[in-house]
Amino acid sequence: MKVHTKKCSLQTEGFCDIRDVTHHVVEAVEESGFERGLATVMVPGATAGVTTIEYEEGVLEDLKKAVERMAPEKIPYAHDRRWGDGNGFSHVRAALIGPSLAVPFGPEGLVLGTWQQIVLLDFDNRPRKRRFLVQVLGEGKRS
Amino acid sequence: MKVHTKKCSLQTEGFCDIRDVTHHVVEAVEESGFERGLATVMVPGATAGVTTIEYEEGVLEDLKKAVERMAPEKIPYAHDRRWGDGNGFSHVRAALIGPSLAVPFGPEGLVLGTWQQIVLLDFDNRPRKRRFLVQVLGEGKRS
Amino acid sequence: MKVHTKKCSLQTEGFCDIRDVTHHVVEAVEESGFERGLATVMVPGATAGVTTIEYEEGVLEDLKKAVERMAPEKIPYAHDRRWGDGNGFSHVRAALIGPSLAVPFGPEGLVLGTWQQIVLLDFDNRPRKRRFLVQVLGEGKRS
Numbered sequence: 555m556k557v558h559t560k561k562c563s564l565q566t567e568g569f570c571d572i573r574d575v576t577h578h579v580v581e582a583v584e585e586s587g588f589e590r591g592l593a594t595v596m597v598p599g600a601t602a603g604v605t606t607i608e609y610e611e612g613v614l615e616d617l618k619k620a621v622e623r624m625a626p627e628k629i630p631y632a633h634d635r636r637w638g639d640g641n642g643f644s645h646v647r648a649a650l651i652g653p654s655l656a657v658p659f660g661p662e663g664l665v666l667g668t669w670q671q672i673v674l675l676d677f678d679n680r681p682r683k684r685r686f687l688v689q690v691l692g693e694g695k696r697s
Numbered sequence: 698m699k700v701h702t703k704k705c706s707l708q709t710e711g712f713c714d715i716r717d718v719t720h721h722v723v724e725a726v727e728e729s730g731f732e733r734g735l736a737t738v739m740v741p742g743a744t745a746g747v748t749t750i751e752y753e754e755g756v757l758e759d760l761k762k763a764v765e766r767m768a769p770e771k772i773p774y775a776h777d778r779r780w781g782d783g784n785g786f787s788h789v790r791a792a793l794i795g796p797s798l799a800v801p802f803g804p805e806g807l808v809l810g811t812w813q814q815i816v817l818l819d820f821d822n823r824p825r826k827r828r829f830l831v832q833v834l835g836e837g838k839r840s
Numbered sequence: 841m842k843v844h845t846k847k848c849s850l851q852t853e854g855f856c857d858i859r860d861v862t863h864h865v866v867e868a869v870e871e872s873g874f875e876r877g878l879a880t881v882m883v884p885g886a887t888a889g890v891t892t893i894e895y896e897e898g899v900l901e902d903l904k905k906a907v908e909r910m911a912p913e914k915i916p917y918a919h920d921r922r923w924g925d926g927n928g929f930s931h932v933r934a935a936l937i938g939p940s941l942a943v944p945f946g947p948e949g950l951v952l953g954t955w956q957q958i959v960l961l962d963f964d965n966r967p968r969k970r971r972f973l974v975q976v977l978g979e980g981k982r983s
Contacts, residue, residue, distance in 0.1 A: 557979050557980075591834065594944055605796075606792065657797060689877075735843075798940060813884060
């Protein structure tokens with residue numbers, strides 16, 4: 555088995571901006587040449603997260619509301635009192651969602667449902683250029 | 698190191714039906730013949746999730762109530778206005794819990810607590826036959 | 841590719857005690873001698889979880905409050921009625937956060953942001969000696 559690493563980036567708007575990154579993961583697996591294995595998407599940084607969802611405008615709005623219920627933007631945060639960044643809510647949201655997701659793949663590609671996309675959520679309180687990484691562990695074909 | 702894949706399925710009732718799938722993961726590791734490695738459970742589909750819990754009726758009920766607090770079934774969802782599926786709450790719950798879980802194993806088996814089981818949560822609003830997959834990466838013994 | 845396992849433990853206070861375990865993961869990767877791969881942190885037991893956060897006192901307090909909103913300590917839990925452990929809230933919190941986290945690494949080390957640490961959260965209702973494990977899958981250098 556071998557490791558293939560793909561470094562990626564995208565521009566986000568922050569404030570729970572949800573971006574479909576599935577094609578980056580598909581490309582990473584294709585570049586690897588592996589027939590089967592595990593692709594892990596990881597976003598470094600403490601104000602973003604990774605999960606899956608049907609990438610449909612309605613449900614993205616619904617997810618943003620659920621995240622707002624869990625860590626509202628407008629309540630006081632101790633982080634903001636100490637550091638004045640104003641993004642305490644971003645940090646809490648990121649910790650709850652988590653920064654990485656592992657997705658298996660085989661000869662038929664990534665194990666995802668038809669209406670299931672891999673998404674990066676930028677919870678920060680400003681636009682950012684987000685770097686993230688797909689680490690592919692696998693075997694087969696050219697490995 | 699090598700990869701072993703086990704395809705699984707089970708019948709669920711939906712509405713946050715929580716099923717113990719630990720034995721599927723144990724079987725996948727045994728079938729692999731690997732002595733140590735990582736077993737990843739992944740449920741394709743945007744209305745289900747994977748985590749661990751003590752598989753005890755009381756705490757399963759408690760988890761369902763917490764999930765209901767995070768994404769209540771009876772509030773309006775933009776997904777439902779657009780698509781009429783009535784399962785906006787299912788999508789949001791699945792995105793919050795996440796579709797995969799990576800569990801290491803060694804010569805003593807899966808690294809789980811005595812009272813800790815791996816569970817698949819079906820959040821959809823109807824019974825479903827759920828397919829899921831265990832991808833085992835590992836080495837040793839017969840590998 | 842090969843597997844390296846590091847067994848770790850630490851003393852916690854329970855009640856959402858959040859501990860920085862990044863150095864354990866860094867050590868596990870260094871011990872492995874691998875140049876690139878995936879490090880998975882897993883806490884066996886149904887009342888603890890793993891995620892990442894900026895390890896700063898203010899935001900740790902903020903995260904504890906969010907966890908309290910999701911699964912309050914003082915509401916009734918069916919688990920407690922059945923078993924009398926008084927830690928139903930601990931079980932629910934652990935299931936929501938999840939027991940494992942996969943973090944890729946490369947020649948520059950773990951893929952983490954500058955202000956992002958890997959943390960173990962002990963949700964139980966008493967001090968505990970927590971065992972956890974870092975499973976490193978990787979290749980390169982001495983492998």
